Amino acid sequence: MQLTLTTCAVRSWRASDAESLTRHANNRKIWLNLRDLFPHPYGIRDARAYLQMVLGKTPETGFAIDVNGEAVGGIGVVLKPDVERVSAEIGYWLGESFWGRGIVTDALSATTRHIVAAHHLTRVYAVPFAHNIASCRVLEKAGYVLEGRLRKSAIKDGTIVDQMQYAFIVSESAEVANSLSSAISSARPPTGIQR
């Protein structure tokens, strides 16, 4: 997968990304805004284990954010199962030295459209911590709409925090809905799962 954008590219991970992944991911400021599944400190073994996992996965749901040929961040989705198979949760991070250049706004807009088309989705959502103003802003710039505040719904670094739920609804995005309406209406339930 390769999406070539104005400020960056979003592409498939490569085994050779392990060192740049470690260098950019090993940052407490990044970890503080992500789920605890994302390790800290982030070492080369964590990077190799992640790459091994992501490279062996079909369909491909995790991607590198690439600037000048270097993987400087990540963006990925969790495809929801069963009756929620028209939904996916998206998450992302970027190396601190690249913050504030519009990179994740670009990456999020393009990746949202890519996964909507690839998986016949009607909805993509994200749940940043309420204090993560930059992430909330990025979501708004990429066409996501605030649905609610999930009060005291998470614990991070020993503190109970609120989360904000944002969603991108395909049918409310005229540009995306027009290009995808036929793909969405042809989505069929997988074998063995009843609605």
Ligand SMILES: CC(C)(COP(=O)(O)OP(=O)(O)OC[C@H]1O[C@@H](n2cnc3c(N)ncnc32)[C@H](O)[C@@H]1OP(=O)(O)O)[C@@H](O)C(=O)NCCC(=O)NCCS
């Ligand atoms: C959040 C993050 C992904 C943003 O990426 P980025 O490429 O720097 O974002 P962009 O440059 O596209 O946009 C950032 C926006 O937030 C705004 N912003 C940043 N910090 C802000 C603050 N403290 N208060 C208000 N606005 C802020 C910027 O001004 C910009 O908005 P603008 O274009 O209207 O000026 C990046 O900082 C990051 O990886 N943080 C750590 C991990 C993380 O938070 N991941 C998301 C988990 S939900």
